[in-house]
Amino acid sequence: MNKQTLDFEKPIVELEQKLGELLRQSEERKIDLRSEIESMQRKIEATRERVYGSLTAWQRVQISRHIARPFFLDYVRMACTDFVELKGDRLFGDDASMPGGLATIGGIRCVVIGQQKGRDMKENLLRNFGSPHPEGYRKALRLMRMAEKFGFPFVAFIDTPGAYPGIGAEERHIAEAIAVNIRDMMALRTPIVSIVIGEGGSGGALGIGVADRVLMLENAYYSVISPEGCAAILWKHRKHAPEAAEALKLCAPDLVKMGLVDGVIPEPAGGAHCDPEQAADNIRATIEKELQILSKTPIEKLLTSRYEKFRRMGVFEE
Amino acid sequence: MAIFKKPILRSLTSKTREMPTGLWTKCPSCSEVIHNFALEENLQVCPKCGHHFNLGSRERITSLVDPDSFEEHDASMSSVDPLGFKGVTTYADRLRSYKQKTGLVDAVTTGGAKINGHSVGLGVMDFNFLAATMGSVVGEKITRIIEFSTKQKMPVILVCASGGARMYEGMLSLMQMAKTSGALALHAQARLPYITILTNPTTAGVMASYASLGDIIIAEPKAMIGFAGPRVIRETTHQTLPADFQTAEFLEKHGLVDLIVERAKMRSTLSDILGYLGSK
Ligand SMILES: [Zn+2]
Numbered sequence: 278m279n280k281q282t283l284d285f286e287k288p289i290v291e292l293e294q295k296l297g298e299l300l301r302q303s304e305e306r307k308i309d310l311r312s313e314i315e316s317m318q319r320k321i322e323a324t325r326e327r328v329y330g331s332l333t334a335w336q337r338v339q340i341s342r343h344i345a346r347p348f349f350l351d352y353v354r355m356a357c358t359d360f361v362e363l364k365g366d367r368l369f370g371d372d373a374s375m376p377g378g379l380a381t382i383g384g385i386r387c388v389v390i391g392q393q394k395g396r397d398m399k400e401n402l403l404r405n406f407g408s409p410h411p412e413g414y415r416k417a418l419r420l421m422r423m424a425e426k427f428g429f430p431f432v433a434f435i436d437t438p439g440a441y442p443g444i445g446a447e448e449r450h451i452a453e454a455i456a457v458n459i460r461d462m463m464a465l466r467t468p469i470v471s472i473v474i475g476e477g478g479s480g481g482a483l484g485i486g487v488a489d490r491v492l493m494l495e496n497a498y499y500s501v502i503s504p505e506g507c508a509a510i511l512w513k514h515r516k517h518a519p520e521a522a523e524a525l526k527l528c529a530p531d532l533v534k535m536g537l538v539d540g541v542i543p544e545p546a547g548g549a550h551c552d553p554e555q556a557a558d559n560i561r562a563t564i565e566k567e568l569q570i571l572s573k574t575p576i577e578k579l580l581t582s583r584y585e586k587f588r589r590m591g592v593f594e595e
Numbered sequence: 596m597a598i599f600k601k602p603i604l605r606s607l608t609s610k611t612r613e614m615p616t617g618l619w620t621k622c623p624s625c626s627e628v629i630h631n632f633a634l635e636e637n638l639q640v641c642p643k644c645g646h647h648f649n650l651g652s653r654e655r656i657t658s659l660v661d662p663d664s665f666e667e668h669d670a671s672m673s674s675v676d677p678l679g680f681k682g683v684t685t686y687a688d689r690l691r692s693y694k695q696k697t698g699l700v701d702a703v704t705t706g707g708a709k710i711n712g713h714s715v716g717l718g719v720m721d722f723n724f725l726a727a728t729m730g731s732v733v734g735e736k737i738t739r740i741i742e743f744s745t746k747q748k749m750p751v752i753l754v755c756a757s758g759g760a761r762m763y764e765g766m767l768s769l770m771q772m773a774k775t776s777g778a779l780a781l782h783a784q785a786r787l788p789y790i791t792i793l794t795n796p797t798t799a800g801v802m803a804s805y806a807s808l809g810d811i812i813i814a815e816p817k818a819m820i821g822f823a824g825p826r827v828i829r830e831t832t833h834q835t836l837p838a839d840f841q842t843a844e845f846l847e848k849h850g851l852v853d854l855i856v857e858r859a860k861m862r863s864t865l866s867d868i869l870g871y872l873g874s875k
Binding site for chain 2: 440441442443444446447448449450451452453455456457459460461463464479480483484486487499500501502507510511512513520521523524525526527532535537584587588590591592593594595
């Protein structure tokens with residue numbers, strides 16, 4: 278599964294290979310290598326803690342884009358039951374980069390939507406690398422209205438490098454589609470939870486991101502511009518993306534501190550791709566807990582706090 | 596052209612800020628060399644071909660509202676450097692130099708005004724200040740003028756121009772899209788009119804929030820309007836872009852823009868629309 282090894286993962290992968298070798302030798306030659314094996318395991322744990330305890334912003338961006346990282350539909354499979362996909366915006370087409378539908382999470386019936394990437398070229402062509410067209414946002418709005426009508430909470434999984442920059446997207450007004458979603462989510466009369474599970478790419482993320490609870494997986498990022506884009510503009514070269522990632526303060530702990538995100542969902546050691554089931558479990562438990570609280574809150578109070586939360590965002594002097 | 600017969604200086608428009616040094620400007624559209632005073636007299640529109648140059652926010656306000664009716668709000672609200680942005684230049688340096696260059700405090704001016712007797716909340720962005728990017732100050736001032744107008748039961752008119760979000764403020768700038776659009780949701784629930792005027796260029800985060808949400812969306816001729824930059828689109832898609840791509844005319848054809856109005860007729864057009872939709 279783990280086909281892609283990031284630079285900073287290499288020391289861990291090398292130790293894991295050595296451990297594998299020790300285990301094989303003790304098995305094949307029937308020699309007692311217990312103490313060596315235990316010491317190697319301790320070494321792996323220590324290395325893991327050292328590497329993952331001090332991740333840079335850029336390293337987290339790389340984890341968030343990891344090819345083996347669970348995507349939206351993986352979480353639907355692992356954390357939801359009885360998923361029924363609903364397609365189309367009833368205006369132009371269906372956007373496969375943002376599937377959605379009915380799903381049950383922890384016994385609660387929900388409407389879910391999420392951006393979906395692919396793991397190979399064929400799937401990525403279908404999913405457009407997780408970059409939605411206007412139809413994705415308009416389908417999301419249609420499903421939000423359905424959630425409102427039937428009294429289901431709306432749960433959005435964010436994982437996009439950004440809304441698609443293309444001719445058709447502009448001809449069909451992607452900016453307007455995002456703007457309308459942002460405005461209408463603010464007034465949607467049902468609880469909304471949004472979770473950034475990988476990449477939170479700017480307006481393309483916010484277009485399904487105005488929520489009562491905005492949560493992020495530990496190694497996800499959420500940013501106004503991609504680190505590469507920022508580096509190209511401000512540093513005149515994309516190779517400065519690591520510095521840009523640091524400067525943009527796009528990781529979960531900084532965003533929580535600034536009050537822009539409500540909480541962080543922990544990932545298993547080494548990132549969600551090291552133990553997808555555990556990551557899915559954490560997500561399911563969190564959604565369940567949040568929805569139980571939100572569904573008990575009177576709708577007018579919910580709308581007021583949703584508005585007030587975003588209303589407070591901004592730092593300036595007068 | 597009666598250029599030199601008119602009084603040359605007017606009180607509010609005397610500070611030409613965006614003009615290159617020198618007295619003449621070459622029109623990028625028809626190559627006519629125009630005296631700067633003639634441009635100023637003509638609201639920065641080329642007298643020969645109608646090319647709309649960038650118009651500063653002060654001059655814009657003067658051109659739209661009844662004399663002496665504009666009461667500015669939050670005039671001193673100023674950007675800080677919330678992230679301690681470390682790049683090749685610091686945010687603090689950029690702010691300082693743009694304040695000096697433009698005489699503005701940030702990229703939007705807001706306030707109450709009257710247009711042909713109709714009371715409105717008005718916000719005017721100024722591309723000369725850091726490409727009218729939206730940071731906390733732009734978002735907050737726009738939100739406040741919308742909330743003020745909701746309370747006063749007044750229409751809101753926002754004259755938009757923007758290069759997008761202000762990167763230096765990171766996610767704080769992105770969230771201004773939510774804040775402003777949320778205020779517009781409440782303004783709309785109160786059944787109050789909202790008019791946007793899209794000027795050259797209106798793009799990215801501003802376009803993907805309040806600029807696109809007008810009950811009436813007006814654009815200036817040939818204004819560049821869009822979500823993604825043309826270079827990014829070309830690099831991503833490897834396609835040739837249509838000749839009129841992302842212009843006001845393109846967006847009118849594709850159904851986003853209600854009408855294209857030249858600058859000289861903007862005030863009377865607003866007055867006509869407010870006659871239908873505006874409160875008294
Ligand atoms: Zn001209």
